[in-house]
Amino acid sequence: MAAKLEDQYPGHVMSRFDVHLGLATLTRMDAPTIRCRGAVAQALGVKPWEVRCRPRADGGFDLGLPNRYMPSRHDGKLDEVATAVVGRPGWYVTVDPAALTASLIPSEPPTFPALIPYPLADLSTTDRDRLMFGRRLPAAGARLGSVAEIDWKAQAFALVAGLPGSGKSVTLNAIIAGSLASGSELCVIDLPAKSLDFAWCKDMVRPGGWGCDNAEAAVTALALVYAEGERRARVLAAEGVVNWLELPQERQFAPILVVVDEVTALLVPRRVPAGIPRDHPLKVEVDQENIPKAALDRFINKIVAELRFVGIRLVLSSQVANNSTGIGPSLKAKIGHKILVGSNPSRQARTQAFNDETSVPHVPPTIRADCDAAKGSGCAELEGTAPYVFKSFYAASDDYRAALLRLGVPTTGQPEPTARQIAQHTDSLRVDEALLAPRGARRGADADPDGEPVTDRNGRPLRGIAAANARSSRLQNRS
Numbered sequence: 001m002a003a004k005l006e007d008q009y010p011g012h013v014m015s016r017f018d019v020h021l022g023l024a025t026l027t028r029m030d031a032p033t034i035r036c037r038g039a040v041a042q043a044l045g046v047k048p049w050e051v052r053c054r055p056r057a058d059g060g061f062d063l064g065l066p067n068r069y070m071p072s073r074h075d076g077k078l079d080e081v082a083t084a085v086v087g088r089p090g091w092y093v094t095v096d097p098a099a100l101t102a103s104l105i106p107s108e109p110p111t112f113p114a115l116i117p118y119p120l121a122d123l124s125t126t127d128r129d130r131l132m133f134g135r136r137l138p139a140a141g142a143r144l145g146s147v148a149e150i151d152w153k154a155q156a157f158a159l160v161a162g163l164p165g166s167g168k169s170v171t172l173n174a175i176i177a178g179s180l181a182s183g184s185e186l187c188v189i190d191l192p193a194k195s196l197d198f199a200w201c202k203d204m205v206r207p208g209g210w211g212c213d214n215a216e217a218a219v220t221a222l223a224l225v226y227a228e229g230e231r232r233a234r235v236l237a238a239e240g241v242v243n244w245l246e247l248p249q250e251r252q253f254a255p256i257l258v259v260v261d262e263v264t265a266l267l268v269p270r271r272v273p274a275g276i277p278r279d280h281p282l283k284v285e286v287d288q289e290n291i292p293k294a295a296l297d298r299f300i301n302k303i304v305a306e307l308r309f310v311g312i313r314l315v316l317s318s319q320v321a322n323n324s325t326g327i328g329p330s331l332k333a334k335i336g337h338k339i340l341v342g343s344n345p346s347r348q349a350r351t352q353a354f355n356d357e358t359s360v361p362h363v364p365p366t367i368r369a370d371c372d373a374a375k376g377s378g379c380a381e382l383e384g385t386a387p388y389v390f391k392s393f394y395a396a397s398d399d400y401r402a403a404l405l406r407l408g409v410p411t412t413g414q415p416e417p418t419a420r421q422i423a424q425h426t427d428s429l430r431v432d433e434a435l436l437a438p439r440g441a442r443r444g445a446d447a448d449p450d451g452e453p454v455t456d457r458n459g460r461p462l463r464g465i466a467a468a469n470a471r472s473s474r475l476q477n478r479s
Contacts, residue, residue: 002049013037014049029053032086036061036104039085043077044069056103061086063102071097078102089366092140109364110138110145114372118174118393120403128182128255129153133174134376137364137389145390150175152255153245154384155336156308159327160317161353162341167376168317169197171341171392172259175315177400180204180409184255184313187211187225189218189296191262198259200397203411204404206256210415215292216426218266220417222299223425225258229307236310243309253311260300263318263327267297292426304334336383341392343367343374350379360387 001024002014009026013034016025029037037053040063044051052064075095082091082104090109095102116135126132129152136145150158158175162168180186180201187209188198195202195212202210211221232253236244244253260266269290276283303314316335318327340353343363350357360379367373367389377391395403405411417425 002047015052017047017049030055033061036081036086039081040078043081044074056105059106060091060104063104065095065100065102067100069097069100071095078104090140105141107141109366110140110142111364111367111370112137112373112377112391114375116376116391116393118177118395118400120395120399123177123181123403124407126178126182128179128184131175131178131182132393133171133178134390134392137367137391148380148388148390150337150382151384152313154382156313157304157335158313158315158337158339159332159335159353160315160339160341161319161349162345162378163319163349166342167378167392168341169261170376170394171339171378172261172315172317173197173200173395173397173400174393176201176257176259177395177404179255179257179313180404181407182255184257185209187221187256187258189221189258189260189266191265194262197261200401201404202415203413204409205412205415207412207414208417208421211417213416215289215296216422217417219292219295219299220422220425222258222296222303224417224421225256225312226299226303226307228256229303229310229312232310233307244311255311255313258303258312258314259317260296260315261317263316267293267300269293295426301331304331338381339378340380341376341378343377345379354379354381354387356381361389363389 012026015027211218
């Protein structure tokens, strides 16, 4: 009947048909409208006259949907019609399921500006429990997305992953600035060479919280945080509460943010080639280097496992997150907030970073193709919210520092752990010299091949690595 009537009235199509009443309505439509109506009908699995379609002034279309429309079944198909059949990428669909109406609206694909400045003027009102670090990808038709933020009440631990140059340090600096502005204490653990990224806030760490000068300082800084966490746990036990947020507002602890950068280099032990004797200087050196790494790994795992409810917040930063890089499945499972910086990470990187890679959206191709828009972008799977695409805030280090000093953020004259603190927490980490003695040796590890103590030119005894090096040199000279 539709074909017959449309043949009889060229330029018209059947827009309503009621077989029981013997009623048909013909409407004049242009070709684009007919094509849109047909595509929507095909997507919904209905006849074309069951869909009402009217052109919009902006080039899109307003629709009337049939009763069988179901959002879970049909919204994705309507998006495909808008972006691939009727329109192009960037077009979007709005639907009112109750009224059975929809609109296909022309728009450009959502994107990011080249730079999203950190709102330094808002630092004074930063919420200590909801920390902003960037903006989400704008919704279709919008120019600016909502704020990307970490909900520390939902989870106290975060992972920031990404390849070198992807923007991890930019993201970490935004997290640090917001934390300091909201009254948190700070502890930074990093390699000496990489710690320049955080030199701007070195004197803003808690006393002894700068663990970047060497391995012993890193272990000590974390040990001090752990000791403070244990003290807080005892306070909570005495108060009869299990979470620091249950204390009266005026008696709550200041949160402590611990940032551990370059986790791989800090935690993954060095390997010694097979066949090297246990008393060889190289083996001794590697053992001495690996022991602080093991201590750091132990403190990180203990903080995550034992001190979740005392106000300690931990951010681990690494290029990738797997067992061989210091963040194994057990530790990763305890970390609720996961951020992967980079516009085009591999599937393996996404799988290693996220709990459910398939649920996390990708950075859109239009953004990946724009170097300015892509810089600093990434994906976030955060506790308490649906995964999303984001771009980090940016500010120069000097600007962060100046803004925080204006707010009165306290500084310390002793950011590094003291020599006494280092000795207290790392003396037990030294290689047991008795274990370094050659097999069959009847004297200490610091004796020469004949069993006599090894001394320097002034007759002072040598120990540890220095003794092992001297012993090896004497053996070579004799051979």
